[in-house]
Structure formats: C-alpha cells, structure tokens
Amino acid sequence: MTIDEMRRELQRRLNKKRFAHSIGVANTAVKLAKRFGVDETKTYIAGLLHDCAREYENDELPAQAKFRGIEIGEVEEVMPLLLHAYIGAQMIKEIYGVDDAEISQAIYRHTVGARDMTKLDKIIYFADMIEPNRDYPSVEKLRALAETADLDEILLTAFNETIIFVVQKNSLVHPSTVAARNFLLLNR
Numbered sequence: 001m002t003i004d005e006m007r008r009e010l011q012r013r014l015n016k017k018r019f020a021h022s023i024g025v026a027n028t029a030v031k032l033a034k035r036f037g038v039d040e041t042k043t044y045i046a047g048l049l050h051d052c053a054r055e056y057e058n059d060e061l062p063a064q065a066k067f068r069g070i071e072i073g074e075v076e077e078v079m080p081l082l083l084h085a086y087i088g089a090q091m092i093k094e095i096y097g098v099d100d101a102e103i104s105q106a107i108y109r110h111t112v113g114a115r116d117m118t119k120l121d122k123i124i125y126f127a128d129m130i131e132p133n134r135d136y137p138s139v140e141k142l143r144a145l146a147e148t149a150d151l152d153e154i155l156l157t158a159f160n161e162t163i164i165f166v167v168q169k170n171s172l173v174h175p176s177t178v179a180a181r182n183f184l185l186l187n188r
Contacts, residue, residue, distance in 0.1 A: 001097040024131030046106040053088035085111040113180030
C-alpha cells in the first residue's frame with residue numbers, strides 16, 4: 001500500500017478529528033526526524049498510523065487485544081484506551097501492509113513509553129504530545145523545547161509532564177512510563 005493509499009484508508013476508518021490528529025502527528029514527527037537524523041518516510045508512516053486502532057471504541061479494545069493475543073496488564077484493565085497502541089502495532093501489517101519492526105515498535109510505545117526507546121520511538125511519543133491540534137497548559141513549553149533541546153531532554157520533560165498530569169488526575173501511572181523516565185535519568 002502506498003502512503004497515499006494508507007492515508008485514504010485511515011481517513012475512511014477514523015473520525016474527522018482523529019484523522020486530523022494523525023496527520024498532525026505525522027507532519028510534526030517528520031520535522032523532528034529532520035532535526036534528529038531519522039528516516040523521514042518511516043517517521044511519517046509511524047506518525048500517520050500511530051492511532052489506527054482508535055477506530056475501535058474503548059469498550060471494544062479488550063476484545064480486539066484478546067483476539068490478537070495481546071496481554072492485558074492490570075493498568076490496561078482499568079484504562080483500556082492504552083490498548084490502542086498495542087493493537088495498532090499489529091494492525092499496521094493487517095490493514096495497511098506495513099511490515100516494519102521499527103514502525104511497529106514506535107506505535108506500540110507511543111502512549112506509555114518504554115526503557116531504551118529508539119529515536120523513532122521518542123519522536124512518535126513526543127509528536128503525539130505537541131502536534132498542532134493539541135491544546136493543554138504546557139504544550140507551548142514542550143513545542144519550544146522541540147526547537148532547542150536534545151531528544152533525551154525533550155523526552156524527559158515530556159515524561160515529567162505526563163506523570164504530573166496523571167498524578168494530578170489521581171490516575172494510574174503506567175510502570176513503563178516510570179521505567180522509561182528512570183532509564184533516561186540513569187543513562188545521561
């Protein structure tokens with residue numbers, strides 16, 4: 001499937017707002033890829049398809065995960081929305097014909113992060129937070145950081161902001177996010 005075909009198929013499957021978000025992430029990710037020397041085509045595809053599993057409602061995600069043999073952790077049991085990343089990492093091959101381990105991994109890791117993230121993983125995680133349709137109190141600070149800081153500093157700040165936000169909501173902090181943040185601190 002060509003990128004244009006992927007875009008058309010994704011547009012058919014997602015609602016208008018989610019599709020616009022996906023285009024925003026893809027374009028933002030390519031800007032970051034240029035800055036940090038990452039393959040722009042892979043980055044665009046990963047950004048475009050990162051939310052492909054959002055075609056499913058939250059209450060459908062556990063069944064979709066089980067259908068694909070994806071383990072549902074205790075945090076995902078309470079917050080099934082997180083499953084869209086793991087499902088999407090498989091859907092890119094099933095629906096869009098993308099058989100690329102790096103792209104799949106970046107999609108898998110885009111919601112909660114992971115230890116030892118690749119540059120592509122980091123870019124997709126961060127582009128998802130700062131794309132032009134996002135609007136929350138610290139987004140401008142993060143967008144400015146994208147222009148000046150190195151990728152690990154950007155990601156560390158992103159994890160800090162995410163954890164603070166989640167804690168303020170009195171919600172669960174995913175262990176992978178904590179592990180990803182700690183890995184960055186330990187390997188500076």
